[in-house]
Amino acid sequence: MRSRLAPWLTLGVPTVFLIALFVLPLLSMLVLSVWRTENYHIVQDWNLRNYWVLATDGAYATFLLRSIAMATAVSVICTAIAWPVAYGITLYGGRYKLLLTLGFAVPFLTGEVLRVIALQGLLGPVGLVNGVLMSLGAAPLRAIMYTNVASAIGLVYLYLPIVVTVIYLSLLNFDQRLLDAAKIFGASPARAFFEIAWPLNLFGTLIGFALCFIPCLSATLAPRFLGGPNGTLYGMAMAQQFGESGTWALGAAMGVVLFVLSIAAVFVAFRTVDLRRTGFTGFGRS
């Protein structure tokens, strides 16, 4: 009896959970996106105007492209920083490995708003960086005052811990002795890295990349507090539809577009990456 109940419970509960809290809200967004809003009221009037606006109004395309560029840049930077950090922790962390990894997550103990505001205090016109520069008689760095660069710095700061943690977990499962084997068979340390360590951790790296990329696409706080007038990102614009503008239906359509894009990106990633080539068998450790 128990053996027949256990799979239903362990797989059923998450399924119900996913349907109730993920699929249903998503469906409601989908429905809302083909209605319209007028004077802060939802009008149940089936049409595709919202999507037409998104496709024709250049601003939204600009926001979207800017967001994709931003998310790509931030994710690449995060991955580039996270790799050596996570690698260093697994190699030299010794018994402090876990502590070091958890240390990276300490900023998570505060809210996202607080972290962004704290960063604003660091990067702004009268912030720590420019304050020190000016008191030393140097010119302030304009590049970090309410610019896309400042937004990017903020996003890197926000999502780096996640990427480090994911790559660290991947490296933890990676048998470092495979690198010894590669070296014995004639690979220089760099060659051993690219032949063995990189492909075998590609799957973890991609997950880390995606966990940075997707929230960056819909980021609202960092561009709002750190970005400048040219820094409006897609997520920020989307949040405005649900806030000040009160055009919820348009916001819902923007959300649907984002969701479809994210799914497409994940799909393309999985089609181009041969999981076998990352040592991933899908069946746990063999």
Add this chain to the structure above:
Amino acid sequence: MSYISLDGVSKQYGAAWAVDRVAMAIEKTEFVSLLGPSGSGKTTLLRIIAGLEKPTNGRVLIGGEDVTDLPPHKRGVAMVFQEFLLFPHRTVRENLAFPLRMLKLPKTEMDERIDWVLGILSLRGLEGRYPNQLSGGQQQRVALGRGLVGRPKALLLDEPLANLDRELRQEMEVEIRKHQTALGIPFIYVTHNQEEALSMSDRIAVVRNGRIEDFAPRAEIYDRPKTAFIAQFVGRSNRFVGVLKREGATAAIDAGAVALATADRPGLKDGAPVAAYVKNEKIRLRTPETLHAVGANALAATVKHVILRGPYAEYVLTWAAGEMIASRPRAEVEFSAGDAVVAHWDPADVDVFPEKEAAA
């Protein structure tokens, strides 16, 4: 000039010396085993030869060249690991091709070499499989193939058979030795398993506490152990503790309930505490009716139980001072539990060492 030389090689970890002033000379066509208990430093020694560890002191020479400061990928040696360490994201063929790609061999030669290895290790048909689709024995073959395919200057084997079951292990022992003879390169084989060392090696180096206890032809290691540790570690022996009494050209050991006669050992003083070892298979058994005189090198015992090993039987005997074991071929008279027997042995089969050394 020997092919591989270790010259005063030491390795320090913290305050401990994992490898302590090791000197060895290995010839080009030799199969050498490093035999020792776990933690004796034998694997560290192998990794020093491979270049995966840098010795604290001393030099490593391969083919007359000082490679002490060369990284592993420039040494031209290959290794077979206990855990196989095949590249999980590469097929069998790609695993075998790895050393060849690093050597930048032309495609036709690569194909030839891979085909040769697939043939000698009967791996044909498995080229396209990934390591996790192979059995342990097949993985072992691929690991061995990856070691041989690049025609290394030497092949280092780190307990390669430890993860295989007994039958497969004995099969692989024969095969490994066969390939070593055919290739004519030195194999250095690390193991804690004396049977593996004895079955394959030309010479065995017994490693203990980071030092080479003895490095000698395998028969010598087995038949004439140089130290009490080797007597205890190689082969299965019965141990007697007593006091040495010198009597001209012979010596006797008064071990309480039994007296042992042995050839004299210079360097052992009269009255010195000694430990004597007699290998299980050197103990012979007679019925009390055929051997009455219980004198030197003979004692009365009772068979407690019999362990059947197929071609031979192990008799666990109880006698006045405890238990001992005798291994006898089944072709001889067989005894069963409860039988009274007389156990006896030759003076030449008694190995005597100072007791202080044996206790250490």
